[in-house]
Amino acid sequence: MHDKVMRAPLFWSVVGRxxxxxxxxxxxxxxASRGLSxxxxxxxLSGYSLGGAVLAPFVARAVDKYGQPPVLLITGAVYPLALIGFVLADPEAVALQLACVVVAGAAxxxxxxxxxxxxxxxxNTERVGLSLEAVLGEVFVIGGPLLFSLVLxxxxxxxxxVVxxxxxxxxAIGFAMTRASRDRRVDTGTGKRDPLGALRSAALVRLLVLLLVAGLATGAYSIAVPAFVESHGSAGDIGLVFGVWGVGGILGGLWYGSRTFRQPAETxxxxxxxxxxxxxxxxxxxxDNWSMSAALVVLGLLQAPVTALSYELISRTARAGYxxxxxxxxxxxxxxGTAIGSQLGGLVLGAYGTWAPFLGAVVSMLLVATLAFGARRLFAEPAEPAKPTEATEPTEAATSPA
Known part of the structure; x- marks a missing residue:
């Protein structure tokens, strides 16, 4: 598979995300427009997020076992039906609406x-592709709300x-029909799958702990930055400040994708x-809001490369077939982690002001950096391959990025 073949999946992934x-x-x-509190x-919204957070790994495990097209086609059909059902449900039927959004999140x-x-x-050019993923993450943060405003x-x-x-x-359906997705080989034999799946990799579990703690800082920012901006200006400035943060992330991701480092990825x-x-x-x-914008630009410039590096380490530490x-x-x-950070950030913000969640973010990031330095040797080793009795996917053996 070459990068040229990835153009179609890349296009449909942008449409879908x-x-x-x-x-x-x-x-x-x-x-709120329907008169509900x-x-x-x-x-x-919590039901929607929880449905995805709890069941998404098991949906992904089905992808690794049965291939991308079947799972993408099924979820591509169920997801819009569940959300349309939510829109059409009686405003008083909160339980029905909750069921619809939980199904939508899971699907x-x-x-x-x-x-x-x-x-x-x-x-494939893994490093460039994963750097592009980090850039697209920032594009989606900016583009989603803009698309919402356009539809309104x-x-x-x-x-x-509905849109x-x-x-x-x-x-999802377009992605499933691409050559790259259809050619992604999986062994659908009757071998027994490991119940722990991807979590059997100790290095991956350590990396997930780092991402969880880093999410605390992201959650703190999601609460504290809007409060800071509003207290130093107006609520109308919030979108602009977040947009500046996103632009910093895009520039950082593009810079990282064009660079080659001598040091190993884990370092x-x-x-x-x-x-x-x-x-x-x-x-x-x-x-003030100007200094906050400048600080967030720097944060975004660094955040996107670190995100891309985390993708590389996930690829390396993931077991074959998972x-x-x-x-x-x-x-x-x-x-x-973001959800927990938002809750904790809201609690300390109300009691002490915006400086408290910002301080919590600094402490969280220092802890993550310390853990990352301590885990460098673990991250340097490729994951243990899946056992021969398991259903594995030959084209996705764990690789060690250059």
Whole structure:
């Protein structure tokens, strides 16, 4: 498989993932527009997130066992139906709405894990592809809310939900029909699968712990940055400041993808996390929205390369036959860490002000950097291959990035 073959999957992955943040924003606005409380909106959004966080790794395990097309086609059909059912449900039927969003979260097509596993396959330019993934992550953060605003010009929040569901479905189905996805070989024999799956790799588990702790800082920022911006200006400035952060991430990802480092990936990863800790300290000492924007640009410039490096290490530490599941576990723990960080950040913000969650972010990043330096030797070794009795995927043996 060559990079030229990846053009079609890349296109459909962008189509399918662009609505990621549109869906969450639309769900909250749509629920409030129906006269329900923000408590109900939070409950529904939590159900949607929880459905994905709990079941996504098992959906990804099905991808590794049965191949990408069957799972993408099934989830590409169930996902929009569940969200459309949520839009059409009676506003008073909260239980029915909750069931619909939980099913939708669980059936979200595993496009991110699928394309990252393809980039990790031998024959592809893995480092460039995973750097591009880090850049696209920033694009989705900016593009999703912009797409939501665009749909609202002609329609409602409910219409935005339907548009997002249809785009996600189209992306999943289009991805499943590409040559790269169809040619991704799996052994569908009757060999017994390991119940622990990707989590049998000690190095991957250590990396997931790092991502969980790093997610605490992300969650703290998601609460504290809007509060800081509003207290030093107006709520209308929040989107602009977050957009600047995203632009910094895009530039950082593009820079990293064009560079070659002599040091091993695990060493660059550890030093990158230490640099992120320093950038977090810049956020802590910001005194107005201009200085906050400057600090977030620096944070974004460093964040995207570190994210790309984490993708490389996931590829290396994932066991053969469990690559998609490994990437999905990374998403799950990152989301979980962000959720915990948001809750803790909100608690200390209310009691002490914005400096408290910002300080917590600095401490979290210093802890992550320390753990990363201590785990360099573990990350340097490829994962133990799957046992011969397991269903493995020959084209996704764990690789050691240059």
């Amino acid at each position: 662009l609505p990621l943040y549109l869906i969450s924003v639309s769900m909250v606005v749509f629920t 923000y408590f109900s909106a939070g409950l529904l 979200m097509p595993p496009i991110s894990g699928c394309i990252r596993s393809l980039w990790s396959a031998p024959g 010009i002609w329609g409602s929040a409910g219409a935005a939900l 997002g569901a249809v785009l996600t479905s189209a992306g 660059v990863f550890a030093w990158g996390l230490l640099a992120l800790s320093a950038a977090s300290a810049l956020v802590l000492v910001a005194w 690559v998609t599941e490994a990437y999905t576990w990374a998403i799950t723990v990152s989301v979980g």
